[in-house]
Amino acid sequence: MTAYKCESGDLTREEALAQLLDQYRDYQGGLIPVLQEAQNIYGYLPREVLQQIAGELRIPFSKVFGVCTFYAQFHLKPRGRNIVRVCLGTACHVRGGARIFEAAQESLGVGQGGTTEDLRFTLETVACIGACGLSPCMMVNDETHGRLVPKRVGGIFESYQ
């Protein structure tokens, strides 16, 4: 079992989820933070986890599933260790964001929403990450890379394991 690191030490994923559910049991409007945290624990939202959340928070499974599919942030399939989000917002669009996305697709060998076979990268697009002053740009995990040119994209990926 993969250990999930949290402040109280190493917990199994199941223990971390149980702790999370305890924390939010009587919290008004807690479903979205619970899903966000659960996704942090598992990397995505497996069906069994959604069922457990539905049961413990006493929300119908259909509603939990409805919330999951509504928001772009939630994923029902396993994802890569590193999330690449290429910005295709207005400012990036005007400055050639599409070519950055092409370079990223070529470098990783996957398309929009795709995950590399070794689970190292998942490639996504995003409508704007608010770094328009540095367009075209992309995010890898929580790091923003700006003023990109297609040639540089592949090199950036190399530093992420």
Added chain:
Amino acid sequence: MKSLDQVRATYQEEYRHKTAKNRIVVGLGTCGIAAGGEKVMTAIKEQAAARGLDVAVDFTSCIGMCYREPVVEVAVAGAPSVIYGDIYPDKVEMLLESIENKTPVYEWAAMQIPNGAVPYEGIAIMDQSPYYQKQVRSVTSRLGRTNPESIVDYMATGGYEGIEKALKMDRMAVIDEVKKSGLRGRGGAGFPTGTKWNFVYGAHGDKKYAVCNADEGDPGAFMDRSVLEGDPHSVLEGMMIGGYAIGADEGYIYCRAEYPLAIKRLNLAIAQAEEHGLLGEDILGSGFNFTIKIKAGAGAFVCGEETALLNSIEGLRGMPRVRPPFPAIKGLFGKPTTLNNVETYANVPFIIRKGADWYAAMGTEKSKGSKVFCLTGKVNNTGLMEVPMGITLRDIIFSIGGGIQDGKAFKAVQSGGPSGGCIPAEHLDTPIDYESLGALGAIMGSGGLVVMDENTCMVDVAKFFLNFTQLESCGKCTPCREGTKRMLEILQKICDGKGEMADIDTLELLCRVIKGSSLCALGQTAPNPIATTLRYFRNEYEAHIKDHRCPAGVCSALLVYSVQADKCNGCGACRRACPAGAITGEKKAVHVIDTAVCIKCGACFQKCKFDAILRA
């Protein structure tokens, strides 16, 4: 009531002490970090230690000059502060030497702040520099100047004076002051903030909420991010004042998950405010209780719409509610709620501290105060700016923005994101306020301005926005769900060269219907990009349809590539680059493109060093 005077005096002393020493300040907003600011900061620390140089290293947020990031400020005690742009680790050594020599590095300096000392000659003074001359700095006054993670810096620069003053005032007097200032919602719609607060004040409920909309989703807008990253305490203080005025004891900030740094700094600021007894129970002994929670968004543009945002906080799908009842009567968890934008809240402490008259003196008759804009796209100086309402678009784009990149011609500026419209050159002298932008078919929006040059195809731009709204439509009401899809299909058809003139009439009809019948602002404003491009750039639509030609050379299906014989020297680079084998020609002889085989990928156009490939 307890006073903050003593704490403030201590902090002012601490701040004065800090800023009187030799110091280097690195801009670490998201943009500065993306440009490599953290590496620069590490290099400064290491090299300063190696030299044994007595210099304090601090960080701040984005001063607004995104085009010059990483930005570093060097302050030598008793001399003006010099702000440098484009500082990478290899330039750090020279900067440190400049402290030792007490002489700035003139060629890298962007501007200086005299701080009471005699200014250096040959470096623009910040207030008189082209970028800042026409700006005002009120909401953005701390951005790039103070450390956003330090409550000391905030309180030393007038922070939390507003809430202290407000708590001594009658609640209605606070609302009246905000009304008198003329402050209107900075999220886009421009509803008068004081009036909104008055509704919630008057609404019946055992509990009320103050909510901050930090779900800045418009592509091309990053004002809220910059304020949250650069001055998080001001947003908290604005919310406290709002909460006090309407009688709320709980606040929520709904922030995009795409802004991790903003969320981190907000959490820090909340913890600091709690430690100082500024959040929690019986604040400053006034009997007023207020707590603030952060909710991270989960990636849905429609959640920027107020009722969808409330649903999202409640843990539901972020779909808009039918109004009435308005959130002021029945909002979060069914209780009276005020919802205001980040920038709106950030204005409030200044209004309370400096007075409504000070604020109302800026701006136009109906739009008071200042507005923060983000200038992006094909303009030389991309970045954040705060300008008085009533300034013209020409001033923003050409004086502050420094004109169009590569000397190209200005074509249009897109104001207000996917809900806004494209404004052409003939309206560049329009003074910016809510009414005049509305009259042009655009909106003020949250403040994103994307500049487009002659190489931008307006049909393609309309298609880009429709693609966005179509993807982000929540699907609750039919006009938006189906209508945006139909409009996008028609635009795609036109860009593919298969359009008919009747399509323009259909688009105009759809624009009217969707605008008039959608449930929320996302749908009601979705046709704006089409309506304004049809209004100002109809000839481009007609060129696509009648002549099968894209005047800007963007729509790939309509392009024809050919070799200009007089410029081709037969190097063969295009022939090797062509993935379709459409280019033929002998070495050192003019090459030819077979248009029947050409897939219009543009590889030859990019490869040719002699501009011999013609794209038309």
